[in-house]
Amino acid sequence: MDLSDNTNLFGVPPAAERVLRESRPESLSRYPRGYAPDLRNVLASRLGVGAACVTTGCGSDDVLDSALRAFLEPGEVLAFQDPTFVMMPLFAKVNGLKTAPVPLRADFDVDPEALLATGAKVIYLCSPNNPTGTPLSRAAVEHVVEKAPGIVIIDEAYVEFSSAPDFMDLARTRQNVLVTRTFSKAYGLAGMRVGWGVGSLALIAEVEKARGPYKLTTLAESMAVAVLREDPMWVEVQVVEARRNREHLRAELMSMGLSPLPSEGNFLMVPMPDALGVAQRMRERDVNVRAFQGLTGVGDALRIGSGPWPMLEAALAALRESLR
Ligand SMILES: Cc1ncc(COP(=O)(O)O)c(C=O)c1O
Structure with a gap:
């Protein structure tokens, strides 16, 4: 029994199983479309933003990794709350970045001044945070977003389970915020690798450039769209x-x-x-x-x-x- 990776232990949404059953051979033998337009459009219309303000990826891992490549050069610094998602230091390493881990405060909120003092051009926040489960406060996150010299990534992989307010409005209204989400947890599709992110037009264009095409398979995109439409x-x-x-x-x-x-x-x-x-x-x-x-x-x-x-x-x- 595996309770180690925070995936959906209740199984697979019925719409995803239906898509799998009904899938045509061409969805395996042919390439998918480059930038998952159907999923992008459905997500964008639900959020009330333009499709160009949404990016998708092979898991939110891919969106996070692409964002680091988009906004940092090798040798530059990624700042993040500590402890947090273990993949962030790894993505920093594979992209040749330096890291500035900033300890969470005793109440598990971020320390805005300490994060800003790193001078990092990209700051990563995670709410609710993995592995602590604790959410960040609105005041602390807004403070970071307001004063950050560059991009602030807010990872909301677990937002569906949270009763704390989310930060999606910041992705819609601020030029420097990227909010990332995933189909791997609440949506039960970890094996299909579907993640997404929302931000300003210019920010998302940079992430898409760094990401490149053909990251979502036809099946993965169809399943994500079907689950959004049929299985809320x-x-x-x-x-x-x-x-x-x-x-x-x-x-x-x-x-x-x-x-x-x-x-x-x-x-x-x-x-x-x-x-x-x-x-x-x-x-x-x-x-x-x-x-x-x-x-x-x-x-x-x-x-x-x-x-x-x-x-x-x-x-x-x-x-x-x-x-x-
Ligand atoms: C905080 C956080 N962000 C992102 C991810 C990556 O999720 P995925 O790449 O499956 O979308 C995880 C997975 O454990 C996570 O815990």
Whole structure:
């Protein structure tokens, strides 16, 4: 049982299965269209922005990576909150960038002045944050956006699970904000690799140039469009359940004397000593969770994905045995 990657443990939206069943051989043998126009148009019309203000990618990973290439030259600095999404330092490395990790404050909000003091031309924020699950405050994010010398990326991969307000309005109204989202979490399509981003016309044009064509397959684009059109209820029902079970899991963990962080994602971060050892013992009981070591401001911790309650019950049982 794998609760380690925050994907949708309830399965696949019915519309995606239908697209797979009905797909024609040409969608495999021929190239897809260059820039996924159908998905772009559907997303844009839902947001009330022009299609040229939306970009898509092979997962939001691709949008994030392309944005770094678009706005930074090798040797320049990417600043990001710390801890955050582990792929950001990796994308920085493959693009030859320097990194400026800036510790989150004790309340898990970003420290705007410290981020701005890096002078970085690209600042990455993530809300709700992976791996802590904590959201960023409006005041702190606006402060960064207002004063940043360059681009501010706001990664909203887990926004569907959050009761905190999102930051999409900043992507619509500010020239320097890119908000990224994904079909990998709430939408249950991680294997199809579909992500997207929204920003000003000029900003998105640069990201698209760095991204290049043919990143979404025909099947992936068709599935994403079909799920948006046909399955909003499926998504909503699973999101509600994932949130409810997350809180149930949190209460159970607290009754065990643990202190999971408050989370707005579909996962919980649970600080504990020797998290690597605990995760290893849980794996021996066939439950895979993600272990972190020495995270800034947190220390060692497990990250446990939320899903159907029987899975979480099994995870709890494995955790209890692994802590003995
Ligand atoms: C914060 C965050 N951003 C982006 C991603 C990448 O998602 P994808 O490339 O599947 O869209 C993830 C995946 O775990 C994530 O946690």
